[in-house]
Amino acid sequence: MERLAASIGELDGAPVVFQAALDVPHGGVLFALPALLATGLLRHAATYFSLPRGYYRLDTLLIVLAFMALARLKTLESVRYVAPGEWGKLVGMDRIPEVRTLRSKLAILAQTGEPEQWSATLCQEWMQADPDAAQVLYVDGHVRVYHGQTRLPRHYVARKKMALRATTDYWVHAMNGQPFLLVHLPLDPGLIEVLRNDLLPWLDKNVPNQPSEEELDADPLRHRFTLVFDREGYSPALFRFLKEQRLACMTYHKYPGDPWPEEEFSPVQTTLASGANVSMDLAERGTRLGDDLWVREIRKRCASGHQTSILALDYSSEPTRIAPRMFARWSQENFFKYMREQYSLDKLVDYGTMAFPETFQVVNPAYRKLDSQVRSQVAKLARKQAEFGALLLEDDIEPDAVEGYEQKKTALRDEVEARLREAEQSKTLRRNTDRYIDVERLPDEERFEPLKPLSKHLVDTVKMIAYRAETSMANLVKEKMARLDDARPLLRGLYNAEADILPDEERGTLTVRLHHLATHCSDQTLEHLCDELNATESIFPGTKLRLVYELVSGRNP
Incomplete structure (x- = not known):
């Protein structure tokens, strides 16, 4: 009766009730729930979002979205091709929402909620939880190619080597590739302007463990934190601004000039972001940009003789620390590639458009x-x-x-x-x-409309949470693996494996019993994962049931 009452809007949501079920498809995705909760999937959600009374609760909806991402359901339309009742068993419901319901709920959350504030709050918590990682931040724009009918501005897409209709999102990552912050903009003003106007004001207030004014005054070479970006951010004016703000930055030299003599380079041992110890041939000089800006220039010489030039406003770190930090920028590119392939980061969520204010400035x-x-x-x-x-x-x-x-x-x-x-x-x-003109002055053939960003921002934040949860699980299974690169493929197999779901109201447990995987080695690794997950004593949201994880192969060898 409670579910009937919820379906006609008399309750805030249908109660979460689990029934015993065997061989549930994608049941292994329940193994990710403790990591999702610890990462912040439901934390602050009720603060920034609310749904009208109806059948589906807010926490159920967010869990479904996260499970879809981990199970590699690439788009919302993918729900059409799965058994809704089987997926409903994963969240204690009769069925998961159909596509139309899912879209309408997302639209409500985007229009009445605050997806950007929710994402920013989670970012602040992630930085506070790992303050050392927040001291070196990687900033880059990700161009999402658009193939629809809406007329969008064109962007140069490096991976396609051509200008295509696209939108650009800006991401902030840690050195190991973990995402912190996401910024959606209706029109891309370029990395330099985004840094100045959108990212730096927020980072200035929220990056933890910044030195005090007294500490900065006592050490003229000390900086508050470091930004790393590619050549798109090359700008002596920006470097000068960052230096005035006591911020360090690293980027590649856009105009490196002639190669340095080979005798200036010397081999040094350094540690990469992955932990590998390598030898690099490095050399350093001071370089003047413009009339009054003195920066460090560090070059790495390859075996072929090619020299990679790095500019740094970090005046205190050794070159053996600066070079690996700069080269770790590829962790962002690896993240974007993985998210495009595995999480369909470039897929649209909302097909609606919005109008620019008439005074909005665009390139003439x-x-x-x-x-x-x-x-x-x-x-x-x-x-x-x-x-x-x-x-x-x-x-x-x-x-x-x-x-x-x-x-x-x-x-x-x-x-x-x-x-x-x-x-x-x-x-x-x-x-x-005039380089810039108001939108209203654009010729009709040049006019364009931006896509609505909020639904996409919400779903991308859920995917960001799912990626961080997957990463934390990968770190656990790596403890028992000889080949570390197999961690994520193992987890992808886990998320799509069948499992038994066995609730026990008397004991207050919800047992998720995973079926035997392809190899005995995988089972041994997952037994270790089960032990770690059981130690968290996680409660399934909306119930009082403690999650218990085990393997069928462990009970029936």
Whole structure:
């Protein structure tokens, strides 16, 4: 009767009631629940979200979304192709929501709740729980390619090597690739502006263990925390601003210049973020950017002779610490690749669009066209100037070829002068064209509408929680594994394995009994995982049942 009352809106939600069930598909995903709860799946959810009275509770809905992510159901539409009753057994319900219900509930949470504040609060807690990891933060934008009908701005997609309609999200990670913070923006202003206007004000208030003003005054070289980003953030003006704020940063030199002499490099031992000890050939110099900014430049020389140049505002750390921190930026790229492939990070959640305020500033299409024209003309001019310079250096001209040489030189000089005038005219036009204009001034063929971001932000936060939970479980199973790279594949198999669900109201337990996996070695590893999970004494949300994990193979060898 309670479930009937909940279905007609007389209760806040149907009660969670488990029935004994054998061979439940995806039952192994219940092994992730303690990690999800510890990571913060339901923490603060009631503060930032609420649902109207109905059949599905808020905690049930969030658990379903997290289980879907871990079981690799790539989109909300994937629910159409699973047995809703079998999935309902995983959360103590008759069935999980159908796609239409799931979308409507997400829309309510996005419109009436505060997904961004919920995500930021969780980030603050994660940083407080691991303050050392929060001292070096990695910032990067992730371009999500869009294939729909909505007209979105174009972005250069490095992995596709072309400009495509897309949106950009900005992520903040720890050195080991664990995600901290996610920022959705309706229009991408670029990494430099996002750092200045969106990320730094928040990080300034929330990064833990920052030195006091007295400590900063006592040590002029000390910084509050470190930001690491790629060449998109290269800007002497930004570096100067960060230095004034007593923040360190690391990035690759966008214009490194000539290679340094080989004798400047010396082999040193250093430790990578993965814990591996390696030898690197490093060299260091001081470099002046602009007129008044002095930064450290550290270069790594590869066996091929290629030199990678790193700029750092960290004036106190050894090069053996700076270089591994910079190269650990690839942990972000690995995260994005894994999330695209395993968690469908780029998939849409909401197909709705929103309108820009009329005063919202965007890049002037006329300026963009002129800028592209100038870049093309300058590149062609440089090639002709190089060709003309090479011609002037020729000193072994035969007497009978002098006339042809002079004609060729005159023609090249005329072409260089013509291209120079053409480039200067285009630069003048670009200089007299507004770089930014209000949205209302855009031509009709250039107008675009951004996608609604809040539903996507909510689902991405759940996926972030699921990834962190999976990582914590991977760290546990690695303790009993010889090949550490097999940890995540083992967990993916676990999440999709069948399990028996056996509630015992008298003992107050909910036993999840996993079926035998493919190998005896995997079973031994999961027995260790069961011991660790049982030690948490986690309670299934909405009940008083303590979760107990065991293997069928352990009971029936």
